[in-house]
Amino acid sequence: xxxxxxxxxxxxxxxxxxxxxxxxxxxxxxxxxxxxxxxxxxxxxxxxxxxxxxxxxxxxxxxxxxxxxxxxxxxxxxxxxxxxxxxxxxxxxxxxx
Numbered sequence: 001x002x003x004x005x006x007x008x009x010x011x012x013x014x015x016x017x018x019x020x021x022x023x024x025x026x027x028x029x030x031x032x033x034x035x036x037x038x039x040x041x042x043x044x045x046x047x048x049x050x051x052x053x054x055x056x057x058x059x060x061x062x063x064x065x066x067x068x069x070x071x072x073x074x075x076x077x078x079x080x081x082x083x084x085x086x087x088x089x090x091x092x093x094x095x096x097x
Contacts, residue, residue: 007073007083014077030074038078041071 014027021028030038045068052061076082 007069010070011073011077011083014073018077027074031078035075035078038071038075042068042075045071 017025017027018031021032023029030041045064048064049061049068052064073083076086
């Protein structure tokens, strides 16, 4: 049986890491490092997605997209946003299209 996780489940885990930080948690350390570092990581991962899309195989692109999604969720958490906020914006745009 394959394990699957959606973005809401991952976001709930990230919230738990924020509320109950542990020294071994990368998420807790990243949140502690502050917004500039988190935003920098999102930028780095976005660049790696572009590189993978243009010159690497699908597995590498999938890995980089997962990294980007994770860091984007951490950024949302750091700014007090949720995946629902993004979903609502996408729905708003769809209604206007």
